[in-house]
Amino acid sequence: MADRMSLAESGPNRRVLAVDPGGRHIGLALSDPTGTVGRPLSVLKHISLLVDAAAIAEIAQKYEVNEIVVGQALDSQGNVGPAARMAARLAETIQTQTDARVVLWDETGTTQAAHQLQLEMGVSRSRRKGHQDALAAAMILKDYLENFHNRSILES
Numbered sequence: 081m082a083d084r085m086s087l088a089e090s091g092p093n094r095r096v097l098a099v100d101p102g103g104r105h106i107g108l109a110l111s112d113p114t115g116t117v118g119r120p121l122s123v124l125k126h127i128s129l130l131v132d133a134a135a136i137a138e139i140a141q142k143y144e145v146n147e148i149v150v151g152q153a154l155d156s157q158g159n160v161g162p163a164a165r166m167a168a169r170l171a172e173t174i175q176t177q178t179d180a181r182v183v184l185w186d187e188t189g190t191t192q193a194a195h196q197l198q199l200e201m202g203v204s205r206s207r208r209k210g211h212q213d214a215l216a217a218a219m220i221l222k223d224y225l226e227n228f229h230n231r232s233i234l235e236s
Contacts, residue, residue, distance in 0.1 A: 097121075097145040097180075098221035099136060100187060100213055101167050106132060107213030109221040110143055115228070118221035120214035129173050137177035145180050151187025151220040158186075187220045 094115030100107035104126050111118040124135055140148055152167040154160060160168070168184060175182040 093144060093146060095143060095145045096147045096149060096221060096225065097136070097140050097143065098185075098217045098224065099148060099150045099170070099174075100217035100220055101132075101150065101163075101170050102126065102213060105213045106136070107215070107217035108136070108139065109214060109217035110145075111221060111225060115146075115225060118218055118225060120218045123213045129169060133170060133173035133177055136174050137180075140174075140178050140180050147181045147183065148174055148178065149183055149185045149220060149224045150174065151217070152184040153188050154186055185220055185224050187216070187223075 093113050094111070095113050096111040096115050096118070098109040098111075098118065100109075106124040106126055108121040108124065109118050110121040121139075124132065126132060136148065139145075148171075150167050150171040152160075152164045152171075154164055171182050171184050
C-alpha cells in the first residue's frame, strides 16, 4: 500500500474516497476533484469482506478516485483492537482490487461526533438512521484532508 503515489503527487485530480467501516454499514464520503472539500456520499450494507471491497473499488473507479482512506478506530491508548484489525483487512482487500492508493486513518470518535452533530442540528431519530455512517465518513475525510493541507503548508 505504501508504494503508491501520495495525494500531493497525484496531479490535478486528487479525488479522495473515505470509508467508515462498521459491523452492519459502511459509510462513504467523497472529496471534490481537487481534494479540498468533501461530502457524504452513501452508505453500503456490510455483506462480506470481498463483496464490500469490490463495491468500494467499483465506486472508486466510477468517481476516478486517486486515494481511498479507510477509517481505523484505535482504542484510548492508540492500540489496534478487533474493529481496527477488521478495518486493516478491509483496506488490504480493497488494495487488491484497485490501483488507487489505500491508507488507514485514525477515525476514533467520528461516529459519536456525527451522532452529536445530528442532535445539535435537530435531525429527528428516524432521519438520523443510515445517514450517520456517511456523515462519519465525511468527518474522516475532513480530518484527512485538513491534515494533508496543513502538512503541505508546513513543507512549503
